[in-house]
Amino acid sequence: MSTRPEPQTLDPAAAPPAGSLVLSLVGSGGDGIALLGDLVLAMAAQQGLYGMMVQSYGPQIRGGESAAILRIAREEVHWEGEETDVLLCFRARDLARFAGAVKLHRASLVVLEASDDAPLPEWLGRSARPEFRYPFATFVDGVEAEGEPKNMMALALLCRVLGWPASLAHRMLERRFGRRPAVAQRNRAAFDRAWAAGEAVPALPHLAGHGVPLYIESGNEAIARGAIEAGVRFFAGYPITPASEIMETLIDELPAVGGRVVQAEDEIAAIGMVLGASFGGVPAMTATSGPGLSLKTEMMGLASMAEIPAIIVDCQRAGPATGMPSRTEQADLNHALYAGHGDFPRVVLGVFDAVHARDVMHRAVRLSEGYQLPVLVLSDAYIAQRRTVRDHPSDNRGQPKRVAWKPGDPPARFHLTGDQVVSPFRIPGTPGGQYLSAGIEHTLEGYPSASGEVHQMMNEKRFRKLPAIARETRDWVRTLGRDDAPFGLVAWGSLSGLLREWVRERPEWRVFLPEIIHPFPVEAFTAWREGLQWLGVVELSFGAQLHRYMSTVTDMRGVASLGRSGGMSITASELDRMLAAARKEAGR
CATH class of the missing domain: 3.40.50.11610 (Multifunctional 2-oxoglutarate metabolism enzyme, C-terminal domain)
Structure with missing residues (x-):
């Protein structure tokens, strides 16, 4: 069995750099780790510090171990770092799930529960700093019982470590819990008692912010808001980890611009609704993860065959099947590129981070509406639920450009003239614009056909879009x-x-x-x-x-x-x- 290493003399050269600090917060369900991380990140942003927070948790619906890894810095950061400067852990046994995600260096500060004598795992590494212990837990007859909120006590100690004033934490708690006075009072009392008792906790090099509050956004929130800015006005989806926050954000924000959100009964119904809305002339999208993408595949073929714009966001997770719902992977690419029976064109875009996500959604809407085909946007769990402190985004609202049919245009729905690659789209209700739209192979007019020659001609017609898209997107x-x-x-x-x-x-x-x-x-x-x-x-x-x-x-x-x-x-x-x-x- 591993044993806790004895503290060694600290090498001053091993101190963490002043430009960036990594904090690893570890606990179990009910400890409030996610809230603690949110509060620390919000306090950093309020001071003009950049940063990010990555959460890690198991597949349990409730309970289980939980970790939040934060990196805060004076300048923009793009990943969470590799070695932690501060480890705050309520139970040493909870670390087992996060092997590889948390690693100490020689100058790491380790904050532990005072009564926890369990050894720290060998894979964690060792610090030359003495551990700091604090009585977070309340025990009754030797059994841990509900007591003061641990995360509020931890917040006070972290403020001491980071050199942040208690008044900043008080403002954040008021902002978060102001509408629940009893909860706010309880949380502040726990914070204040730990603040008073935490004078002995070591302080790390102070990171001075720029003084101008910054903006916090997750990848999922950025995708949702980017879609709104780009002109999406209908969303249908079904909850699935790690994509659910896209729908949740749109539920809150899309109606304000005249859009609508439907939580469908399943993934297939969701994309069916998207195609229905788009057929009616409304830019529409759905969002899912790998298992849901599998269910949507047949409808993707319908979108391409009937030449109906559709945007499908896939927040990839480790698969196949249920896989690891809370873990990231980049293994849905084959599905996005090739899945579906028959040949049909589609576009696949990739998301880098929360800042990039807004730009990607503008491009997705532009291509889908402009070329009347499905566009898949691939994010992943690492981007989707990571919260990033960034500069305030600019208001970059756009209007989708779908070429609409009007009287006097060619009478056939799928007719092309000259060097066109897209036929004018006929929105229902346009006088003289009636046509038959279906998933069956069809003639230029939309009439069903079993002719091999027609099938070849229409495939050539549909695939003419890809070279044009390649030219437009070559840079x-x-x-x-x-x-x-x-x-x-x-x-x-x-x-x-x-x-x-x-x-x-x-x-x-x-x-x-x-x-x-x-x-x-x-x-x-x-x-x-x-x-x-x-x-x-x-x-x-x-x-x-x-x-x-x-x-x-x-x-x-x-x-x-x-x-x-x-x-x-x-x-x-x-x-x-x-x-x-x-x-x-x-x-x-």
């Missing part, structure tokens, strides 16, 4: 690092945050991040990779789905695959190890 990429760096990586989605910080310290590397996955920006990639001595693709997919897909659109001979299953995102040190092993195998 939808981001690159990191020096253009002449000899080594390169390709990644997508949530790995962009880690790579933005990783590449700054490794000038020999450059990174290619496609914002659109399909159609892939081949020309931009070909130009970017010139002069490379070594290239790899890193992704959270056991089956190396991005690497395999890229092999179908460009030359990938000799390109290394660095994929692994999800569950936890890749860290900087893990990426270094993966690259060292891959380059050694390649003889470089």
Whole structure:
């Protein structure tokens, strides 16, 4: 059995850098870990500090272990870091679920329950600082019982550690609980008692904020608000982890701009409602995770066959089947690219983070409405539920541009003229615009057909959209690092945050991040990779789905695959190890 290491003399050089601090908060259901993390993040934002919070929890509907990992900094941060500067844990046994997610360094401050004598696990690492212990728990006859709110006592100690005034916490508690006076009074009393008793807790280097309050948003909230700004006015969905907050945000905010939200009876009904609204001329979307995307697949084919705009957001989680609902992965890519019977065009976009999500939703609406086809937006659990402190977003409202049929246009619904790739859309109720719309193969006029020649012609007609989309989106990429760096990586989605910080310290590397996955920006990639001595693709997919897909659109001979299953995102040190092993195998 592991034993707690003896504290060692602290090396001053091991102190955490003053520009960024990582806090790991660990407990169980009922301890209020999520609320504690929210309050700390809100206090940071109020002072003009940037940051983010990643939550980790098990599959239980109620109870179970819970962790919140926060990183706060003077400048923008893009991943949560790898080693924690402060670990606050109510029970040492709760750490077991978070092996690999929490790691100490020599200068970490560890705050534990005073009565907990359970050993800390060996994998956690060791700190040279003495542990600080505080009596968070209340015991009756040797059994833990309900007492003062632990998270409020923890908040007081964290304020001491961070050098934040009690008055700031008081304002946050009033803002959060002001409408519930009894709860507010109880929480403040617990905070004040711990604040008075916590003078001995060590303080870390103070992070001075910029003084101007910043904005907090999760990836799911950003997707919802980006959709509203882009002109989406109908949403139908079904609750599913980790996508549910998209619907919850839209329930609160979409009606204010004249939109409507329906919680459907199931995933299939939800996308059916989306197609119905879009058929009526209203920009519409749904959101789900992997199991729901499987159920929506047949209707995706209908959207493409009937040329009805539709936006499907997929917040990927570890699969298959139920998988690990609260864990992240990038393994729905094959499904997004290929799922469905028959051949039909679709667009696939990837989300980098909460800031990027708003821009992605504008692009999704633009492509779906403009080309009358389904657009899939791939987020993942890491982005979806991560809360980010960012600059205030600008109001960037747009109007979707769907080419509408009008009297005098060609009489056939699916007729094209000249170099057109999209037929004018006929909105029901337009005089003279009646036509038959169905999922069966059809002629230019919309009449059902069993002709192989008609089927070939209509497939060619529908697939003419993709080259046009590829031309329009050829520069939808981001690159990191020096253009002449000899080594390169390709990644997508949530790995962009880690790579933005990783590449700054490794000038020999450059990174290619496609914002659109399909159609892939081949020309931009070909130009970017010139002069490379070594290239790899890193992704959270056991089956190396991005690497395999890229092999179908460009030359990938000799390109290394660095994929692994999800569950936890890749860290900087893990990426270094993966690259060292891959380059050694390649003889470089």
